[in-house]
Every structure is written in structure tokens, then in C-alpha cells.
Amino acid sequence: MTKTNKITMQEIADRVGVSKYAVSKALSGKSGISAVTREKIFEIASQLGYLNQKTIKKIQSQSTSEQSDKIVCILIPNIRSQNKESGYWGKVLDGISKTLESEGIGSIIVSDDNPRNFNLVMKPEGLLGVIGVGLVSTPMLMELRSKAIPFVMVDHEDEMIESDTIFMNNVDIMRKLTNFLIGKGHTRIQFVGNLRYSRSFFDRWTGFRSIMEENELPYLHRNHALLNVIPSLREENTNLLLTGLQSIPTSEFPTAFVSANDQIAVLVHNALREMNLRVPEDCSLTGFDNNVDIVKDFPTLTTINAEKDALGIKAVDLLIWRLKNRHMPYEKVLLQSDLIIRESIRALTESNT
Known part of the structure; x- marks a missing residue:
């Protein structure tokens, strides 16, 4: 040479x-x-x-x-708005695709996580690895593990199956957001979102709850309906949200709502408006994700900027590292986020508490 x-x-x-x-x-x-x-x-x-x-x-x-023909499969089941058109998931996909391209690695997007269907179109010997985006079924993950195909999960993990994962640092940034609201004089703060919907939702709830407990503030009403709301426009979901809000006594009604994501923040905003309550004059409101599809219609929403592209870029980096270090312990990577303060938050004074 x-x-x-x-x-x-x-x-x-x-x-x-x-x-x-x-x-x-x-x-x-x-x-x-x-x-x-x-x-x-x-x-x-x-x-x-x-x-x-x-x-x-x-x-x-x-x-x-x-x-030379081996490729990476990007597995993104088309559920929960997980698709290329999504203002959130589409950005994650862009980060993955562009980084793979820059590495000279071919890729294919698969939207079906049924193991049988997956095996019909993908052969293990043709795969370098798999990057799962969002919720992927446990049977599919078990199939990948049984075939010894390296895989990385973005914004999802499965307690049944160990794997490398990438998340935003949901706990810490939610602690920061909740602390910010308390600093603005809010003590009656309500979290809205189904804790079982995703690991990210649960982690955001954990960050919120920990700050409320540290400040010895109540954070859970007897009616748990608000902790079962999902990001969906289905009638039963919006009815659940409205019922939960209407069940809270006026003397205990929250002065601020912390939503598990931007879509839920929109639902809360609509429900409050139906109750003749204004944001932020009567209630402050926050979201999470800085989803471009939502912010363009709700530009005053205070939210967390989830670095969507960075999630995809880091997923590729971690997969490449895994291919070179197959026997190393699995890693969970947390990316830091930014708090974006907009007009949906109002500081409390004695006159508006």
C-alpha cells in the first residue's frame, strides 16, 4: 500500500x-x-x-x-401520526436520512412493524441495522433481537427488550419549566396528558411532579381524567378533557396548565375557551415539542424545543458506534432541550390569583 x-x-x-x-x-x-x-x-x-x-x-x-448493498432500515410504524408528513416525526426522519446519506449508507423506510410482513420485504443478511422511530411493537423488537440485528430506538423503549435508545431529557427540562411557572407566582398547576401514552409523557410527568413535591405544592386532583388525555381529536378524548376540567372546584381551579405535548395544549386551549376562560388572562398554558404544525396556528404557545433533527442524527451516530462495539453495554442518550417562552404564560399578582 x-x-x-x-x-x-x-x-x-x-x-x-x-x-x-x-x-x-x-x-x-x-x-x-x-x-x-x-x-x-x-x-x-x-x-x-x-x-x-x-x-x-x-x-x-x-x-x-x-x-456494498447492505442498508439501514428506518422503521416508523404509521400510528399516532408517526409519518414523514408530521411536523415532529418528519424532522426526526430528515435527521436520520441525511446523516445516513452523509455516511454513504443506503436506507429504506418501512412503516409496518408486523414481524411477518417485515420478514417478507427485509432479509437480515441485507441489513446493517435498524433505527426504530417512535412506538414499535414488542413482537417486532423481539424479532430483531432474535435475528441479532443491531437496532436503536428513537423516543421509545421497551421494558421487555434491552436496546440503545435516544430521548430528549424530558425530566430535567420539565423541572425547569415547572420551576419557571412557580417563579411567576403559580402554585395551582395542573399536568395534562396520559402517563401511559409513551415513555416521554411519563418522564415529563415525573419532572413536573418532582418539582411540585419539592415545593410542597398539590399537583393531583381527585378526578384523574386529565391524566388520561391523549393527543387525539376523537370526541371521547375531548369530552374526557372537558369533563375533567369542569369537575374541578372554582376555588381549586389551576392558574396554569402543563401539557404533555403541543397537541394536548391545543386541546386544553379549546376546552378552556369553551368554558369562557382565556389564555393567558385567566390561565397560563404550556406545551412540549415546538411542533411546527401546531405553532404556526398557535404562535403564542410557550413550549419546549425538542431537537427533532438532532434525535435522528444521534440515532445514526449510536448505530454506527454499536456496529463497532457490539459487546458494550446498551446506552440511553439524553439530548438537552430549550425552554421557549411566549405569550401563553402570565405572571400572577394578588389581583389575578
């Missing part, structure tokens, strides 16, 4: 626009790199004098079509 000491894989990676990891795989004849990207890497490596043509041809002859 002919190469100079001055040229490094990182320089080749910078020229091609991929990672050093992708260059290493291509130059060692390993799978997971698309044919187009592989050729670009060889071309730049040759131009820079890192490899001569004889060595390149030898590597190319060792790389089988089966190896």
Missing part, C-alpha cells in the same frame, strides 16, 4: 463530505457504503496519493456486491 504520512483519512473524508468512519470502511473493503460514495472515496484517495490504483483495484475486487 502506497501512502504518504501527510495525508490522513480525515482529509479524504473532508474532501468527499463523509465521515472518517465511512472512509475507513470503504478503504478496508467493508460493507455499508454505497457504490457511488465508495467510488468518490477511491477517487480522492488516489488523487491525494493515499492509495495507488493497484491497491484500489485489489480492494474493489474484495468488496462483494452483497457487502
Whole structure:
């Protein structure tokens, strides 16, 4: 092999626009790199004098079509608005797809998490790994584990199956939000959202509850209807929300509502309006996600900016790390979030408590 000491894989990676990891795989004849990207890497490596043509041809002859054709499956079951058109999930998908492309790794999106159907279209020997986005069924995860296919979960985990996972740091940012409301004079604060809907919802509830307990403030009314509301426009769900709100005595009515996500915040806003209550004049209101689909229609909503693209980017990074470290313990990565203060919050004074 002919190469100079001055040229490094990182320089080749910078020229091609991929990672050093992708260059290493291509130059060692390993799978997971698309044919187009592989050729670009060889071309730049040759131009820079890192490899001569004889060595390149030898590597190319060792790389089988089966190896170079291996791809990553992006598994996103089309439930709970988990699809490419979603203002939330679509951004996560963009982060995954663009990062895989920059790494020279091919991908395919699969929206069915039925193990039988999955096996009809995907063969384990053709997969580098799987990135699951949102809720994926336990049987599907068990199938992946049984076939020893490396996989990473985004915004979901399953107690039955250990795996690498990526979440926003829901607990800490919800503590910050709740502390902010208390600092604005709010002591009657109500969380709204089904705690069993997702792990993220439960973690947001945990962050909220911990701050309320630390400040010795009540946080749970006898009527638990508000803790069973889901982000859905179904009539029974909106009725549940309205019934829960109307059951709270006037003297105990919250001055602020903390919603599990932006969609639920919209439902709360609509229900309060039906009760002739205004946001923020009568009640402050917050959401979570900074979902572009919702914020464009509710631009005054105070919310948490979930870094959707970053979730996807980190998922790819973690999968690549897992492929190189298959025997290391599974990791749970938490990304930090930002609190976005808008006009849906109002500081309390003695006159409006």
C-alpha cells in the first residue's frame, strides 16, 4: 500500500463530505457504503496519493456486491401520526436520512412493524441495522433481537427488550419549566396528558411532579381524567378533557396548565375557551415539542424545543458506534432541550390569583 504520512483519512473524508468512519470502511473493503460514495472515496484517495490504483483495484475486487448493498432500515410504524408528513416525526426522519446519506449508507423506510410482513420485504443478511422511530411493537423488537440485528430506538423503549435508545431529557427540562411557572407566582398547576401514552409523557410527568413535591405544592386532583388525555381529536378524548376540567372546584381551579405535548395544549386551549376562560388572562398554558404544525396556528404557545433533527442524527451516530462495539453495554442518550417562552404564560399578582 502506497501512502504518504501527510495525508490522513480525515482529509479524504473532508474532501468527499463523509465521515472518517465511512472512509475507513470503504478503504478496508467493508460493507455499508454505497457504490457511488465508495467510488468518490477511491477517487480522492488516489488523487491525494493515499492509495495507488493497484491497491484500489485489489480492494474493489474484495468488496462483494452483497457487502456494498447492505442498508439501514428506518422503521416508523404509521400510528399516532408517526409519518414523514408530521411536523415532529418528519424532522426526526430528515435527521436520520441525511446523516445516513452523509455516511454513504443506503436506507429504506418501512412503516409496518408486523414481524411477518417485515420478514417478507427485509432479509437480515441485507441489513446493517435498524433505527426504530417512535412506538414499535414488542413482537417486532423481539424479532430483531432474535435475528441479532443491531437496532436503536428513537423516543421509545421497551421494558421487555434491552436496546440503545435516544430521548430528549424530558425530566430535567420539565423541572425547569415547572420551576419557571412557580417563579411567576403559580402554585395551582395542573399536568395534562396520559402517563401511559409513551415513555416521554411519563418522564415529563415525573419532572413536573418532582418539582411540585419539592415545593410542597398539590399537583393531583381527585378526578384523574386529565391524566388520561391523549393527543387525539376523537370526541371521547375531548369530552374526557372537558369533563375533567369542569369537575374541578372554582376555588381549586389551576392558574396554569402543563401539557404533555403541543397537541394536548391545543386541546386544553379549546376546552378552556369553551368554558369562557382565556389564555393567558385567566390561565397560563404550556406545551412540549415546538411542533411546527401546531405553532404556526398557535404562535403564542410557550413550549419546549425538542431537537427533532438532532434525535435522528444521534440515532445514526449510536448505530454506527454499536456496529463497532457490539459487546458494550446498551446506552440511553439524553439530548438537552430549550425552554421557549411566549405569550401563553402570565405572571400572577394578588389581583389575578
